Amino acid sequence: MIEEGLVVRTQSGFARVDTPSGSYTCRLRGKLKQHHKISDILSVGDRVKITVITEKEGRIDDVSPRSRVLSRLAPEARGIHEQVLVANPDQVLLVFACANPAPHLRMIDRFLIGLEKQEIPARIVVNKIDLVERKEIEMIFQLYESLDFPVDYVSAATGNGIPELRKQLSNKLSVMAGPSGVGKTSLLNALQPGLGGLVKEVSRITTKGMHTTQVRELFPLESGGWLADLPGIRSLGLWDIQPEELDGYFREFKGLVQDCQFNDCTHHNEPGCAIRKAVEDGRIHPGRYDSYIRLRFGEE
Numbered sequence: 001m002i003e004e005g006l007v008v009r010t011q012s013g014f015a016r017v018d019t020p021s022g023s024y025t026c027r028l029r030g031k032l033k034q035h036h037k038i039s040d041i042l043s044v045g046d047r048v049k050i051t052v053i054t055e056k057e058g059r060i061d062d063v064s065p066r067s068r069v070l071s072r073l074a075p076e077a078r079g080i081h082e083q084v085l086v087a088n089p090d091q092v093l094l095v096f097a098c099a100n101p102a103p104h105l106r107m108i109d110r111f112l113i114g115l116e117k118q119e120i121p122a123r124i125v126v127n128k129i130d131l132v133e134r135k136e137i138e139m140i141f142q143l144y145e146s147l148d149f150p151v152d153y154v155s156a157a158t159g160n161g162i163p164e165l166r167k168q169l170s171n172k173l174s175v176m177a178g179p180s181g182v183g184k185t186s187l188l189n190a191l192q193p194g195l196g197g198l199v200k201e202v203s204r205i206t207t208k209g210m211h212t213t214q215v216r217e218l219f220p221l222e223s224g225g226w227l228a229d230l231p232g233i234r235s236l237g238l239w240d241i242q243p244e245e246l247d248g249y250f251r252e253f254k255g256l257v258q259d260c261q262f263n264d265c266t267h268h269n270e271p272g273c274a275i276r277k278a279v280e281d282g283r284i285h286p287g288r289y290d291s292y293i294r295l296r297f298g299e300e
């Protein structure tokens with residue numbers, strides 16, 4: 001019997017595939033494996049065709065083309081390697097807190113740039129809104145709303161904003177990322193009781209050490225859809241972005257760079273720079289310009 005399904009878990013050469021008729025533990029068909037490492041062609045989020053072998057086992061015959069991938073550059077023995085984390089994600093939730101820890105705007109920008117490059121829609125989720133005046137929080141984050149990034153204001157502690165966020169996850173494959181301590185686990189539990197613990201357990205296995213098993217998993221949402229968690233947030237910053245292409249991933253720079261006097265303007269010290277002029281005129285936020293300069297010239 002042939003079935004179509006979704007890869008919901010990968011672990012040491014095996015994949016769990018959910019299909020309308022059930023869930024199967026699968027290996028890749030030999031022919032597919034010949035040319036690649038399994039991790040290069042198969043990831044959670046992949047749509048696959050399988051042949052059902054037993055009630056619990058199957059064989060993956062075919063992997064569908066991906067709409068997009070969330071990947072990162074991972075150091076390996078033979079050099080840097082692009083590692084697919086999630087195939088076909090609909091969106092990435094960047095979770096930050098409005099206090100404890102205070103939001104790190106440059107980190108937000110760094111993630112947004114990477115996602116822009118990979119053409120993955122981003123949502124910014126601002127947690128712990130119970131700790132700060134709403135006006136103060138919006139002053140910081142309305143910048144991102146003005147750039148057309150959706151921003152969700154929530155409190156895992158009080159439940160404020162949680163039903164709205166739940167709606168945004170429904171029937172989508174969402175990936176959650178964010179620095180330590182912002183309340184991801186609490187947020188997942190608020191969205192769906194028990195979910196935080198499940199996610200934490202899998203990421204604990206994966207980030208325990210260099211040589212432990214890499215487990216990737218999609219967690220089903222009761223409202224329909226799936227959620228994946230990104231372990232090792234720091235390495236996610238490693239995207240293959242050339243300095244010259246960086247300005248192309250700042251949305252608000254896009255329509256302006258062609259007005260710079262020099263074609264290869266770095267928007268730093270050059271005369272006739274349209275970007276610096278826009279910063280002076282208030283059309284580009286100074287914080288975003290600062291992020292650009294730091295990313296471009298590698299200062300921390």
Ligand SMILES: Nc1nc2c(ncn2[C@@H]2O[C@H](COP(=O)(O)OP(=O)(O)OP(=O)(O)O)[C@@H](O)[C@H]2O)c(=O)[nH]1
Binds near residue numbers: 127156179185
């Ligand atoms: N005031 C307030 N505190 C919160 C909220 N959400 C989480 N916290 C607290 O923030 C701390 C961190 O929450 P966690 O859910 O463990 O955060 P995490 O992002 O999973 O953290 P890591 O395990 O370090 O990745 C805990 O003390 C939570 O009680 C919130 O909405 N408001």
Ligand SMILES: [Zn+2]
Binds near residue numbers: 267
């Ligand atoms: Zn310029």
